[in-house]
Amino acid sequence: MDMHSRNEYLKELQERYFQTRSKKEKSSILDEYCRNTRQNRKYVIRKIRSFRSSAPRRRKKRKVIYDGYVKAALAKVWEIFDYPCGQRLAPLLKTEVARLRQLEEIFVPNEVAEKLKTISPATIDRKLKHQREVLHLKRSRAKPKPSSLLYRKIPIRLTEWDTSKVGFLEIDLVNHCGSSTQGLYICSLNTVEISSGWWEAEAVMGKGQDPTFEALKKIRERAPFPWCGIDSDNDAPFINHHLIEYCEKEHLEFTRSRPNRKNDNAYIEQKNWTHVRKTVGYLRYDTDKELAIMNSLYENELRLYKNFFSPVMKLKRKIRIGSKVKRQYGIPKTPYQRLIESGQISETAKRELKILYQTLNPAELKRTIDRKTHELYKAYQEKRKGGEATPFKKQTPRTVTSFMIQQPPTGLPHDMI
16 A cells, blocks of 8 residues: 555544544554554554644634724824834823823723723834835034144043933034035034933034034023033034133033044934934025024924923843843833933922923924924925925935036147148
8 A cells, every 4th residue: 555545544534533532443443544554553643633733723813902993093193203113102102192182182082092001012013014114214524633632632432421410411413415515504403411312402504613602502501401511523613612611611521532433422323313314304404594494493392392202212231142232221211201200400490391391282293393394395495496305315415516618629720730
């Protein structure tokens, strides 16, 4: 008896084998098959069971907890808070869902609201996968010489910050020059407090030392905490006598990063993208109208939205496992929450922050931010007198700033020589 015949024979006996409940009858069926095929009994038992397991099984459907109503409400809240990841959105859902219902920004029943408060970060990312695909949510040349005495006055600091102390900032300039660095254009002075993630920015025309210095003082006046020190890169707007003397007078620690090492300013480099580039894009802004719109955005709605309703993930520890480093993060919290819990700001500042928080509507802030960014893009189009451009597409730099025009030949024609 060949293998095909044995399998067909086993399939015939299989139905009888599983229909009977008597062990004695099952044993006799196995005896019959082993006697006719001369196969081992244990092997036959495994084979007959494998035939049964190969049959398609009906998978029991899991009960749906987060249905379409929860998904629709989740997408709305996700849009209000500027499309954060699941880990950053989960703590916001616990604290802001009731607030948004009270402000009549979302209309959901109590059952859906309770589900939003208990949904996990992984489930949030899974439920919003389609929405992410639809929206396509992805990611100065003038410097002192290295031998300058200014460089020697300012010590180098790496990213080894003590994140438990409030008051140390990283600062940087973001150029809005488009595809060419020629002429005068707007730059964003970007600052972030290391411990809490509190962010402030100010737009300045050009990269001059004086306007940059004045913008930094404006930012310090708005900050709800005392400054202890600042850390910058090696750009000329920062490495100058104005800032050095100011820090010495105000007893501020002034440090700088290593040249051409962006990772030394990792905190501010991250904010350059998430807070500035994602908001105003990569176009060239160089008019007073654009400057006014950007400062109106930085000084009002954008700073409130990012500091009060944009959670920040903070690294707790690094664990090395072989050749890999596993990073463990704490619960994401907003810069406002971290400042309140730090215990390092005055009671007056804490009380003012709490009062300000109670007056804010994150959905209204988001709408105003969108309106002002639209005004900024409209001003850009008016300046160019029409024409379409993509604000959030990185511009390709032009290496050629002027083109040579071939001059017509001079002298007598060759046939007359």
